[in-house]
Amino acid sequence: MNTTRHFFTGLIRSAALLAMLSATSVHAAEKRDVIIDTDPGADDVVALLLALASPQELNVMAITTVAGNVRIDKTSRNARLAREWAGREEVPVYAGAGKPLVRTPIYAENIHGKEGLPGVEVHEPKKPLAEGNAVQYLVDTLKKAAPHSITIAMLGPQTNLALALIQAPEITQGIKEVVVMGGAHFNGGNITPVAEFNIYADPDAAKVVLASGVKLTYVPLDVTHKILTSEARIKQIDGLNNQAGKLVSGILNEYVKADMVHYGLPGGPVHDASVIAWLIKPELFSGRQVNLVIDNREGVTHGQTIADWYDTLAQNKNVFWVENGDAQGFFDLLTQRLGLLK
Ligand code: BDR
Ligand code: CA
Secondary structure: OHHHHHHHHHHHHHHHHHHHHHHHOOOOOOOEEEEEEEOOOHHHHHHHHHHHOOOOOEEEEEEEEOOOOOOHHHHHHHHHHHHHHOOOOOOOEEEOOOOOOOOOOOOOHHHHOOOOOOOOOOOOOOOOOOOOOHHHHHHHHHHHOOOOOEEEEEOOOOHHHHHHHHHOHHHHHHEEEEEEEOOOOOOOOOOOOOEOHHHHHOHHHHHHHHHOOOOEEEEOHHHHOOOEOOHHHHHHHHOOOOHHHHHHHHHHHHHHHHHHHHHOOOOOEOHHHHHHHHHHOHHHEEEEEEOEEEOOOOOOOOOEEEEOOOOOOOOOOOEEEEEEEOHHHHHHHHHHHHOOOO
16 A cells, blocks of 8 residues: 555656746756857857867857947957967857847947956957858858757847848758747846847848757746845855956956946846856756747837746747856856856
């Protein structure tokens, strides 16, 4: 009798565990082929260093750059700097779109500084850009890729992928998943009260990517504003006593200041690095599949992302919306990986 009861209790526990796992979509990381599309940008550089320090989980095939935080020449220079600092100069960097699909470009020099990289000295990296354009690289690579084999980590405005999709819609065949840093629902925006910078900068591009039907994960402000620096966390990175640790502590000390003041937060978010952490250690995060609508109309809701968290409209669930994350787990991962660099 007791044995039967234990058997059923065990069964119920396993079912509950399974239900929990599927609700939060926790899954172990598998090694991925990744293209990182980015507009460095302080947090982009931290994200690039994290990715390039994690070859066991991520095969970074290329870095493609876009205008965003600063102009395209500077985002491309900063991507090459990150590659040099990581000692990964074999990874090609392709420059892409210098402006959004339709809108007038906006930049975020007030947050990222004139060079797009606060708190550190910048220089002209030794290794040049790869020949050819980022958009063409995406088209060529995704066309011939094995079916659904390549992940795209999208750390800036989505202009490059949108242009590639417009030119060759069939490239969706090569895409495994697009993981976007962008959007805000519960948190509110950071460029307007409702819009997040990457989406606001090119909402038309974000709509093209959304409409393409590729598998999409959004890592919005809702989660990045829960993963904040602290003095102790930056000190630990600095205490690694290697070049990467010194660079990242220098960047973060400067970068988080404006957000801390603006939001009255005890630390600052490192947005883009959460996308990479999601790829390496998804079990640090939770979220759910929702319907997402992006507003590209002019007006006060321009660039707003409307995530139907409670399925109120019962529309198709077109993105996985990450809503929560383990802040200490994130900083432990970042610190450990930066410790592997020179
Ligand atoms: C996003 O905007 C940029 O300023 C950051 O690099 C990040 O990608 C945060 O809203
Ligand atoms: Ca960015």
